Amino acid sequence: MISYGQRLRAATAERGRLCVGIDPHPGILRNWGLDLDASGLERCARGTVAALGDLVPVFKPQSAFFEAYGSSGVAVLERTLADIRAAGALSLLDVKRGDIGSTMDAYAAAYLTDGSPLAADAVTLSPYLGFGSLDGAIAIATAQGRGVYVLALTSNPEARTIQHSIAADGRPVGQLIVDEAAARNLGEDFGAVGIVVGATIGATGIDFSRLNGPILAPGIGTQGATVTDLQTVFGAALPLVLPSTSREILTAGPERTRLRTAATRALAEMEAAVGLG
Numbered sequence: 001m002i003s004y005g006q007r008l009r010a011a012t013a014e015r016g017r018l019c020v021g022i023d024p025h026p027g028i029l030r031n032w033g034l035d036l037d038a039s040g041l042e043r044c045a046r047g048t049v050a051a052l053g054d055l056v057p058v059f060k061p062q063s064a065f066f067e068a069y070g071s072s073g074v075a076v077l078e079r080t081l082a083d084i085r086a087a088g089a090l091s092l093l094d095v096k097r098g099d100i101g102s103t104m105d106a107y108a109a110a111y112l113t114d115g116s117p118l119a120a121d122a123v124t125l126s127p128y129l130g131f132g133s134l135d136g137a138i139a140i141a142t143a144q145g146r147g148v149y150v151l152a153l154t155s156n157p158e159a160r161t162i163q164h165s166i167a168a169d170g171r172p173v174g175q176l177i178v179d180e181a182a183a184r185n186l187g188e189d190f191g192a193v194g195i196v197v198g199a200t201i202g203a204t205g206i207d208f209s210r211l212n213g214p215i216l217a218p219g220i221g222t223q224g225a226t227v228t229d230l231q232t233v234f235g236a237a238l239p240l241v242l243p244s245t246s247r248e249i250l251t252a253g254p255e256r257t258r259l260r261t262a263a264t265r266a267l268a269e270m271e272a273a274v275g276l277g
Contacts, residue, residue, distance in 0.1 A: 004122060004147030005190030008214055011057035011090050012242070016267040017274050019058040019092060019216065021246030022048055022080065024065050028247065032254040038072035041065070045080045048250065051259040053087025055267070060092040060216075060244060061120075078117040091120040092216070096151065098126030100133045108137035112146050122147035124196060124216075128162065131180040138184055138193055147192040147214070152177040153206065155198025155219045164204075175206050185212040199225035199233060199243065208237035215240045220270075221248030227273035243270040 024044040026036050032047075034040030045066070049059060061084075066077035084091040097107040110116055111123045122141070125134050127150050134150065141148050153163050153174040163174045171179070178195055185191025191213035197206075199219040208215065215234065219225040220243055227243070234241050245266055252262035 001145045003188070003190075004141070004145055004192040005188060005213065007121070007145070008058070008090060008147070008242075009190055015055065015057040015089075016271045017242060018056055018263070018267045018270045019060050019218075019242050019244035020048070020052060020056045020249050020263065020266075021094070021218065021244055022059055022061040023246045023250065028250050028253075031251055034254075038069045038076055041069055041073055042076045042079070044250070044253070045076060046083055047254055048259065049080060049083040049087060049089075051253070051256040052249075052263050053083065053089055055260060055263055056089055058090045058092055058242065059084050060094050060218075060246075062246075063093060063095045074118075081118065081120055090122070092122045092124070092149065093118070093120035094124050096124045096126050097137075098129055098133065100129055104133060105136050105140075108140040112137060112141045112144060112148075114144055120146070122149060122192075122194070124149045124151065126151050127177055127180070131177065135184075142192050147194060149194040149196050149214070149216045150177060150181055152181070152195040153197045153201055153204060155200040155225075172204075172206065174204065178206060178208060178211060181213060182210040188212060190214075194242075197233065199229050201233060202229070203232055208234065208240065211237070211240060213240070214242050216244055217241050218244040218246075221245045227269045230273050238274045241274050243273065 022045050024041050029040045066073040081091050110118050125148050165173050167173050167176045181193045181195050184193040194214035196216045199217040249262045252258040
């Protein structure tokens with residue numbers, strides 16, 4: 001079986017280094033001239049994939065914006081994930097799940113198991129019930145050729161209270177998360193356990209050198225980060241970074257040509273920023 005790390009590297013080598021967030025919040029739907037209902041949601045989410053599916057390597061649907069419309073919204077998410085798969089791109093479902101025991105196993109079955117209508121190529125997970133609580137999901141993801149991205153240093157200001165505090169062993173909590181992810185990637189050509197680090201957080205002193213896995217870097221564009229901030233945050237770890245943007249692309253819609261122009265521009269900027277151009 002081809003690992004998630006290998007699939008991600010192949011996708012970015014072919015298409016460039018960019019993750020497009022599918023965050024169809026009400027402002028985006030209004031901008032597209034759509035109603036705030038499941039029909040508008042579907043036209044936005046699936047329309048984005050239809051326009052960019054052959055161009056972008058990774059799409060990141062934000063589950064909450066689909067769940068907000070109940071079962072009909074979740075059905076749209078299922079169809080959007082199927083569209084991404086059919087387009088030959090990778091799906092990274094932003095669900096930020098984290099729990100223990102059978103509950104975490106159930107999340108893994110929903111999002112990381114062959115045959116589930118909500119299965120994605122990768123998901124985001126929260127480690128703040130203890131990194132070890134994610135091991136069952138990581139094992140399932142690895143066995144199925146899928147990946148996980150674990151929240152390490154997020155861009156919201158409230159996160160500093162926990163993520164930048166000092167753990168019992170003297171390491172910053174963010175470093176502890178990075179090191180725990182790295183331990184799961186030992187022996188891999190390129191591991192399936194990635195981390196999430198906000199592109200807006202600035203220099204942190206965190207050592208990413210042993211991670212051997214992908215770094216999802218959201219926050220570029222409307223949230224305030226620019227591609228030049230990637231060097232400040234990640235330094236020598238830039239080759240691991242998967243930059244992510246959402247509204248900068250989606251606000252160009254619904255016209256297909258404008259969406260593709262925005263995505264093409266972002267691909268060129270991101271590729272240059274991470275040293276791949």
